[in-house]
Amino acid sequence: MxxxxxxxxxxxxxxxxxxxxxxxxxxxxxxxxxxxxxxxxxxxxxxxxxxxxxxxxxxxxxxxxxxxxxxxxxxxxxxxxxxxxxxxxxxxxxxxxxxxxNSNAVAELVFGLMVYAVRNFYNGKAGTELMGKKLGILAFGNVGRNVARVAKGFGMDVYAYDAFCPKEVIEEAGVKAVDSQEELFKNCDVVSLHIPATPETKQSINYNLVNMMKKGGMVVNTARKEVINEPELIKLMEERTDLKYITDIKPDADEEFAKFEGRYFSTPKKMGAxxxxxxxxxxxxxxxxxxxxxxxxxxxxxxxx
The missing domain is CATH 3.40.50.720 (NAD(P)-binding Rossmann-like Domain)
Known part of the structure; x- marks a missing residue:
């Protein structure tokens, strides 16, 4: 063959x-x-x-x-x-x-991006720590499980939501299972996306959902760019100067996101794997x-x- x-x-x-x-x-x-x-x-x-x-x-x-x-x-x-x-x-x-x-590689990248962001992109000014912060994992597949494992080492409080993974399975991994993605965004300081791009998920990370995050919230996307509603997220970040968006997938509207200096970062190419x-x-x-x-x-x- x-x-x-x-x-x-x-x-x-x-x-x-x-x-x-x-x-x-x-x-x-x-x-x-x-x-x-x-x-x-x-x-x-x-x-x-x-x-x-x-x-x-x-x-x-x-x-x-x-x-x-x-x-x-x-x-x-x-x-x-x-x-x-x-x-x-x-x-x-x-x-x-x-x-x-590729799961461990993506999980390690998530934390590289997170540390870079909370330390103000290493600009010399004081940042914050991840220890004690609430991390929300959206989709608890292979990558999500590895993210949870690493998060525990950082001393984070870990939550997860997955429409297709039983709550008992999430809880068995030592992670707090929530009932909806809305609850995940409301409760967590950082939400890490690990959902595939499907008809149900495309552009699902939108204005209303991200706006539920508490002050200083951060979204980390190492999944697919299609799951982000870019115009709505840009509108929200214009209104809320406390939010950060960090990704390894350059958005279509990269130039518009780039105006959020100190609150937005994208790698030049997808880096997860x-x-x-x-x-x-x-x-x-x-x-x-x-x-x-x-x-x-x-x-x-x-x-x-």
């Missing part, structure tokens, strides 16, 4: 070696398409691939139509909104992700999942059932 690794933003060299070892060790062929600059290159490379590993690369209907032999696509990471999963299902193509492989360890873990996990599918028909991580 031919396995295409199509990465506009390549894996680290050591990750590629690990992927190659897994794929070729199982008797399959590995083909690399790295740093491609035109979708035509992807369309050409995928035409005879049986499987594909991607990172944040867009797998559109055009890509799926070009891939006549494609049976499975694995996104090396948790989020998979860059893949047209519904069309893939129509075409009989399995789509999987690699949940949990940008560690050597996460890069390696996710890539090798993707390779193993493809091998498992070809060997035993395993679809444990399928997201388009």
């Amino acid at each position: 031919k396995v295409l690794v199509a990465t506009e933003k390549p894996f680290a060299a050591v990750a590629v070696e690990g992927i190659k070892k897994e794929i070729e060790g199982a008797g399959n062929e590995l083909v690399l398409l790295e740093k491609y600059t035109d979708v035509a290159q992807l369309l050409d490379a995928v035409k005879d691939a049986d499987a594909m590993i991607v990172r944040s690369d867009k797998v559109t209907p055009a890509v799926l139509d070009a891939a006549k032999n494609l049976k499975i696509v694995v996104r090396a990471g948790a989020g998979y909104d860059s893949i047209d999963t519904a069309y893939a299902k129509e075409k009989g193509v399995i789509v999987e992700n690699t949940p949990g492989q 940008q560690t050597a360890e996460a890069n390696i873990n996710a890539g090798i996990a993707a390779a193993k999942q493809i091998n498992a599918y070809f060997k035993d028909g395993c679809t444990k991580f399928q997201v388009n059932k």
Whole structure:
């Protein structure tokens, strides 16, 4: 079987070696398409691939139509909104992700951003501490659990809300479960977002919700930019000069947010999974999942059932 690794933003060299070892060790062929600059290159490379590993690369209907032999696509990471999963299902193509492989990397970034923000972006002026503050975690999946773990080390008071995770499961992790996202925003000093971009969540972080936060509130977004209602958040930050918005996903309205000096920060590119360890873990996990599918028909991580 031919396995295409199509990465506009390549894996680290050591990750590629690990992927190659897994794929070729199982008797399959590995083909690399790295740093491609035109979708035509992807369309050409995928035409005879049986499987594909991607990172944040867009797998559109055009890509799926070009891939006549494609049976499975694995996104090396948790989020998979860059893949047209519904069309893939129509075409009989399995789509999987690699949940949990990037979780610690994202959680550590959350705290890097939080410390940077509460210390006034290290401008030399006195800031505040995280110890004793109330942290709200919106969605208690793999990343949310790791954020809770790190937060306890900082001495924070940790709360969480997840519409799909039973309260008992949250409480078993030593975290206070609340009944709604509104309650989370009302109670917490900092809210860290870990929700996927779905029809229900897109633009759900809006004026009314964030305005429930107490004075000095901060929203940290390492999830997806689409969950933020940018015009409404800008309006709110204009009215409330105490609020901070910190993210590793540059907003569409970055220039407008930039006027909130000392209250807004965005990394130039999405940084959540940008560690050597996460890069390696996710890539090798993707390779193993493809091998498992070809060997035993395993679809444990399928997201388009």
